[in-house]
Amino acid sequence: MAEEQTAGAAAAAGPTGQGCSGQHEVLQAVPAHGPHVLGTHQLPVGAAASQQPSWQQYSSVFTASKAGMQNVDKEKVKRVVFEMSKDSAHFKNEQRKQAQVDARIAQLKAKAASISQAELAAHQKAADAKLAQLEAGRDLSRTWLHADMDAFYASVEELDRPDLKSKPMAVGGMGMITTANYEARKFGVRSAMPGFIARKLCPQLAFVKPDFRKYEAASVATRGVFKVYDPHFEAGSLDEAYLDVTDYCAAHSMTGEQVAAELRAGVEAATRLTCSVGIAPNATLAKVASDLNKPNGQALVVSSREAVMAFVHDLPIRKVPGIGKVSEQTLNALGITTCGQLLQQRGLIAALFSSISARFFLGAGLGLGHTQHGGDRGDEGGAGGGSVVARKGISCERTFANMSSSADMEKMADNLVQHLAADMESEGIESKTLTLKLKTTDFAVRTRAVTLAGHVHTAQQMLPPILKLLRAELPCEIRLMGVRGSALRRLTSAGDALDAAAAGGRLNALQRMILQGRKQQQRGEAVEQQQGEQQDEQHCSMVISYRQLAQDLAIMRGSMPSMKQRLLRCHMTCLMMKTRQVLSAAAMVRLAQMARAH
DNA sequence: GCGGATCAC
DNA sequence: TATGGTGATCCGC
Structure with missing residues (x-):
């Protein structure tokens, strides 16, 4: 999930491991850019594994500050995480990996030191040419939004369990936490943290088991809203999406900020969940911006070259999607901590990194990003699939x-x-x-x-x-x-026989769902009868849902039965969410009939 | 093409 | 009681 930054767990601090300054938030790689990873060299282990670790110098990704974590006692979190980790095999492995990174950094610095002034000047000239080329391709004509749901899984769970809203709660188990609500974050509890450490930080922490069907249903509901503003929006994951709203802005004489506000209200109306939105001239900057006023906020990067350059100038490199913990350390070792410095040190970057990495870093320094759906290279397979990228x-x-x-x-x-x-x-x-x-x-x-x-x-x-x-x-x-x-x-060809075989399984699955729905309905019957108003709402939602389902099925004509089944299940759970009650068996049967008709 | 590594969610 | 799963990409062989 975007908001819940993956943290590859704790790592021992090397000489350069201090760099967790400022807030880190997640930055997902924009699809066509992909992660641009620094080169990986095979180096002997242990070159820098000299000093004994202690909690004072122990830099953990868990202490990086996130939305809702500004007042966390970071020293305490550091100490607890260290104490809980230090004797584990996992910790030993983290130290081993960090030693490799340190060795690689040392090698890079040695290489940097060996570059002559003349060589550096030549590299800088090459970098300037590359920058001019990138600059020539800058497109400020589009308006992009990045929508990012706030503490998504946890917030969905709170819909079912409102009592948890005011208590620290995490979705996940003792092994791993996927999302923490904002109450839990006050204790330093966050995503990608092992549950047993979270419990140590916050003994009263409530754990909720993940239920991905619910999250998928909620996600479908949000996508229904996104579609209004950009029918070709790109869903990065369950909880986030990129939208090119240029056409919508023009058609309705609205600014990007106005559209963002409307979209946020629409998402909240449809799901009772909040999201945060970034508005910018490209997808990458929109993503960075969506993080600035989280939760339930929005931020704008004005569509002018000056505004973009100013925005990027002091932006910590770690905020750039594709620059992670290791790249941050590596660049820090070269004296680079902000995107502005990526430009200042362009000669060094051109000299030390591969052409593709250098291009990526320079692009980040200029505040560039995708401005067209499907990636700027237009590399999607042309098999009529539209923006659907074939998996690898x-x-x-x-x-x-x-x-x-x-x-x-x-x-x-x-x-x-x-x-x-x-x-x-x-x-x-x-x-x-x-x-x-x-x-x-x-x-x-x-x-x-x-x-x-x-x-x-x-x-x-x-x-x-x-x-x-x-x-x-x-x-x-x-x-x-x-x-x-x-x-x-x-x-x-052989797939057709497979289709036929899958059809039998589909009917069974449908029957199971319907039966389950009946049981749930019996429990919810009393409530349903008392609240006729909600029934009207349900009826209304169902009409909408039928139309939607029919449309979606039409789009999926010729697809595998299993895909249609998945779609149907999505519609059902989505409908249940919208009506805030259990779907009647009759409603399920009608939905199933519609699915079969296609 | 293979294997390690990084990154994102 | 002891640190996840899925997918993608890049680098150097």
């Missing part, structure tokens, strides 16, 4: 209690492969390359891949090569196993 891989992985028995591991591989095969079937794809992923009990990750002679999609086809990869790694002790398919292709 599909995977399934699981963490479990430490495992060393080869029999257990082969059983696990079998399970995962079956799961993957089912997912590939429902997606209608087959794969030529298979990858096995193992995480050993000391948290080191290994991947092993094979490319086969042809494409495969059944468990029977995929299990033997996966087992072969696995056996080559034995003996070992692991805590995670994963399987992945890549080099994908659409499942061809």
Whole structure:
């Protein structure tokens, strides 16, 4: 989720690890830009793993300040996280990784020091040419919004449990927290934090198990609103979206800010959830801006070159989508902490980084970003799919209690492969390359891949090569196993038989849903009878929902049955949310009939 | 094409 | 009781 920054957990502070200044918020990579990662060199481990860590110098991503976390006692959080972590295998692995980063940084600095003035001048000249080229492509004619739901999962849960609004609450379990509400954030509890550490920070913390069907339903409702302002909006994840509202602004003689305010009100009306919005001349800046006045706020970056350059000048590089913890440390080591400095040090950047990384950094310094749907390169597959980007891989992985028995591991591989095969079937794809992923009990990750002679999609086809990869790694002790398919292709002719097989499963699934709905309805019956007003509302929502469903199904004509089933389930749960009560079995039956008719 | 690593949510 | 799952991309082989 956008607002809930992923924090790869705690890391020991290296000499450059102090850089967590200011607020960090999440910045999701804009699809076509993709993450531009600094080069990864293979370096010996341990070069910089000298000093004994203590909590004072312990820099944890969990202490980075976020919306709603300004008054957190960061020293206390640091100390608690350190105390809870320091003896774990996970912590040891974090130290190992940090040592690698430190070594890489040292190498980079050495390289920087060896550059002559003449060389630097030449690189700067090349950078200036690149900057001029980027500048020439600057487009300030579009108005972009980035909408980001506030504490999304937690807020959805609070709809069902209003009593939790005033209490610290987290969605997740002892293993991992996905979202924390704002009450919990006051204690330093945040996403991507292990539950047992969160409980130490806040003993009264309420834990709620994630229910992704609810979040998906809420997400569908928000998308119904987004569609009004940009029918081609790009949903980054369940809780955020990019919208090009240029046409809407023109058609209604409105400013971007006015549209943003209207959109926020619309989302709240449809879902009783709040979101924050950024308004800017490109998608990247809109994303950065959506973070500035969170929660339930909006921020504008004016569409002029001067305003953009001013906005970006003092912006911490970490705020830029695609610059994460490691890139931040690396750039900090070169004396770069703001986007303005990315431009000042353009010669150094051109000299030290790959052409693609340098272009990305310079673009960030200029405040550039996507201004057209589907990415500025227009690289989407032209197969009539519109803005839907074909996936490159599909995977399934699981963490479990430490495992060393080869029999257990082969059983696990079998399970995962079956799961993957089912997912590939429902997606209608087959794969030529298979990858096995193992995480050993000391948290080191290994991947092993094979490319086969042809494409495969059944468990029977995929299990033997996966087992072969696995056996080559034995003996070992692991805590995670994963399987992945890549080099994908659409499942061809044979897929029709598959469709027919899936149809049987669909009916069963529908029947199950309807039965479940009946049970729930019985419980909610008393309420329903007392509140005729809500019934009217429900009826109204259902009419709308039928129309919507029909439209969506028309769009999906020819799709796999499983996709239609998923869509139907979405509509049902969405409707339940909108009416704030359980959908009647009769309503479900009618929805199901509509789905079948298509 | 493979494996490690980074990034995002 | 002890730190997730999915997808993408980049780099250097």
